[in-house]
Amino acid sequence: MTRTAYVTDLKTLQGxxxxxxxxxxxxxxxxxxxxxxxxxxxxxxxxxxxxxxxVLERAPYTTIVRVxxxxxxxxxxETPRMLVHxxxxxxxxxxxxxxxxxxxxxxxxxxxxxxxxxxxKLQLNRFLGExxxxxxxxxxxxxxxxxx
Numbered sequence: 001m002t003r004t005a006y007v008t009d010l011k012t013l014q015g016x017x018x019x020x021x022x023x024x025x026x027x028x029x030x031x032x033x034x035x036x037x038x039x040x041x042x043x044x045x046x047x048x049x050x051x052x053x054x055v056l057e058r059a060p061y062t063t064i065v066r067v068x069x070x071x072x073x074x075x076x077x078e079t080p081r082m083l084v085h086x087x088x089x090x091x092x093x094x095x096x097x098x099x100x101x102x103x104x105x106x107x108x109x110x111x112x113x114x115x116x117x118x119x120x121k122l123q124l125n126r127f128l129g130e131x132x133x134x135x136x137x138x139x140x141x142x143x144x145x146x147x148x
Contacts, residue, residue: 016125017092023132024065024086024093033058039139051135061089084128095124
């Protein structure tokens with residue numbers, strides 16, 4: 001049985017990055033470099049932690065944002081954190097750093113030394129989208145910017 005090589009689904013990746021750009025700009029509003037957006041999250045059992053969006057750098061064509069979440073399990077598990085680059089000229093947002101790992105390839109041979117999935121880059125950007133959607137769905141309305 002022969003295996004076919006994984007081919008990067010560029011259309012899906014670009015679609016995910018475009019959707020993430022819209023989500024991020026909606027959440028960030030007009031924050032400047034150094035500003036932080038705090039979104040307390042509520043789950044079915046009450047408080048579920050806080051989603052933090054910190055603008056590290058803002059330029060005419062790019063913005064760099066650190067996305068993290070703090071919660072009740074911080075002492076037991078490492079909370080997710082990532083750096084996201086927003087490219088304003090093409091209206092896309094891309095995960096460039098996840099848990100201190102940088103520069104993800106479009107595809108990986110599998111298995112590999114870091115055990116990345118063949119479509120690791122797409123999965124990280126999809127995770128960002130789900131994470132931001134969770135923030136919209138479960139964030140306290142008083143902390144979310146006015147939705148356009």
